Amino acid sequence: MSEERRPIPPDDLHGLADGQLDPRRAAEVEAVLADRPEARCVADYRRLNTGLHALYDPVLAEPVPERLARRRASGWRRAGWLRMTIQSAAALLLLLVGAAGGWYARDSMVATRQEQVAMVRPAARAHNIYVAERRHPVEVRAEEEHLVRWLSNRLRMPLKTPDLQSAGFKLMGGRLLPTERGVACQFMYEDAQGRRLTLYIRNDLPGNRETAFQFGQDEGGVAVFYWIDGSKGYAISGQMPREDLLGIARKVYDQLEG
Amino acid sequence: MADDELDRLVIDQIPHLRRYALALVGDRDRADDLVQDCLERAWSRLNLWRRDGNIRAWLFTIMHNLNANAVRKAKRRPRHDPIEDALPPPSVQPAQDDRLELGALRDALAVLPEEQRAVVLLIGLEQLRYDEVATVLDLPIGTVMSRLHRGRERLRRMLAGEASPALRRVK
Numbered sequence: 001m002s003e004e005r006r007p008i009p010p011d012d013l014h015g016l017a018d019g020q021l022d023p024r025r026a027a028e029v030e031a032v033l034a035d036r037p038e039a040r041c042v043a044d045y046r047r048l049n050t051g052l053h054a055l056y057d058p059v060l061a062e063p064v065p066e067r068l069a070r071r072r073a074s075g076w077r078r079a080g081w082l083r084m085t086i087q088s089a090a091a092l093l094l095l096l097v098g099a100a101g102g103w104y105a106r107d108s109m110v111a112t113r114q115e116q117v118a119m120v121r122p123a124a125r126a127h128n129i130y131v132a133e134r135r136h137p138v139e140v141r142a143e144e145e146h147l148v149r150w151l152s153n154r155l156r157m158p159l160k161t162p163d164l165q166s167a168g169f170k171l172m173g174g175r176l177l178p179t180e181r182g183v184a185c186q187f188m189y190e191d192a193q194g195r196r197l198t199l200y201i202r203n204d205l206p207g208n209r210e211t212a213f214q215f216g217q218d219e220g221g222v223a224v225f226y227w228i229d230g231s232k233g234y235a236i237s238g239q240m241p242r243e244d245l246l247g248i249a250r251k252v253y254d255q256l257e258g
Numbered sequence: 259m260a261d262d263e264l265d266r267l268v269i270d271q272i273p274h275l276r277r278y279a280l281a282l283v284g285d286r287d288r289a290d291d292l293v294q295d296c297l298e299r300a301w302s303r304l305n306l307w308r309r310d311g312n313i314r315a316w317l318f319t320i321m322h323n324l325n326a327n328a329v330r331k332a333k334r335r336p337r338h339d340p341i342e343d344a345l346p347p348p349s350v351q352p353a354q355d356d357r358l359e360l361g362a363l364r365d366a367l368a369v370l371p372e373e374q375r376a377v378v379l380l381i382g383l384e385q386l387r388y389d390e391v392a393t394v395l396d397l398p399i400g401t402v403m404s405r406l407h408r409g410r411e412r413l414r415r416m417l418a419g420e421a422s423p424a425l426r427r428v429k
Contacts, residue, residue: 010407018381020388044414049382051363052281056383059277068272068294156266181262204262231269 123235124218138173374409
């Protein structure tokens with residue numbers, strides 16, 4: 001009885017509003033709160049929190065300004081520096097080879113070459129290796145519900161698998177892959193004729209580039225559509241006519257970016 | 259942990275740092291300046307971060323220290339605020355409208371004393387635990403709780419349409 005007369009300590013009111021009381025204490029406070037004026041306080045504190053999120057959460061979805069992303073360069077480490085040097089040298093070499101070959105390489109074409117290295121080649125190679133597998137095409141099957149959660153954790157990004165049933169392709173499963181600096185993942189799809197296509201995703205690209213939807217073709221003849229969004233790169237690979245793959249790639253793009 | 263993974267941990271926090279900084283200083287350019295300073299310091303000291311700690315709390319600590327220095331330099335008001343000495347009882351007067359007017363909340367937040375604003379935001383927006391906030395701001399937990407209480411009560415009164423001491427003071 002006396003408990004009900006005593007004012008509820010403010011700390012408990014805040015703790016309840018913020019979900020920071022241990023469950024037992026929270027239940028006690030809630031029990032005495034019901035017919036008390038302090039219930040209004042807790043409701044108001046919660047509304048303040050909700051209001052703050054409504055005001056400022058949109059910032060989370062904004063692209064990080066270039067100057068903040070770029071400052072990563074001041075955190076260069078030797079390996080990073082070496083990698084940059086090799087990339088620059090490779091770009092320069094391509095420029096020279098291209099010029100000698102009679103065409104003039106613009107900046108954008110050099111960048112496309114980098115994307116070839118960063119996206120098209122690894123996606124196409126992983127495609128070739130695992131599509132050929134009859135017994136172990138995937139590491140974790142689509143039926144296992146932890147597939148997406150596991151790969152999302154490893155890539156440190158929320159993943160989802162596009163639904164390609166409308167194109168006749170069904171998700172088989174996925175696997176984790178190494179990249180030169182981190183991890184990537186691959187989801188594999190198959191249609192009724194046994195044709196397979198793969199979706200390759202990585203989240204460790206340097207810089208803060210964004211590209212439109214692009215087409216690339218690896219030496220092996222695998223067609224690859226890809227796009228880059230900051231550190232994230234997505235590539236759809238398939239051994240099929242470019243037009244067919246394009247239709248599927250658009251579905252993937254719409255589902256992942258739409 | 260590999261260097262790249264460590265970098266990634268910091269990079270992943272940039273949107274959160276921007277959100278908090280904007281809410282704290284209220285101006286986009288100043289907020290991003292603060293984030294940029296914070297990141298520069300974080301990159302140069304990343305090897306000092308305890309690997310089992312909460313990276314977000316660590317980054318907020320850096321940001322708070324930078325901001326506190328800036329505020330101290332710019333401060334015209336006396337540091338000690340006598341109006342805040344007595345802990346106000348929770349106001350039970352109902353707010354006028356159940357829906358919070360967001361523009362009014364933003365304005366009210368802007369006139370809150372910086373030290374209260376930081377606590378209200380770290381807890382209400384960034385959802386840090388009370389003890390984490392105490393670590394970030396290098397304060398006893400009791401002080402964190404009293405600043406939280408004063409800050410929220412002041413916001414409630416301002417939003418309920420009461421003239422606030424803070425508003426009167428800045429005139």
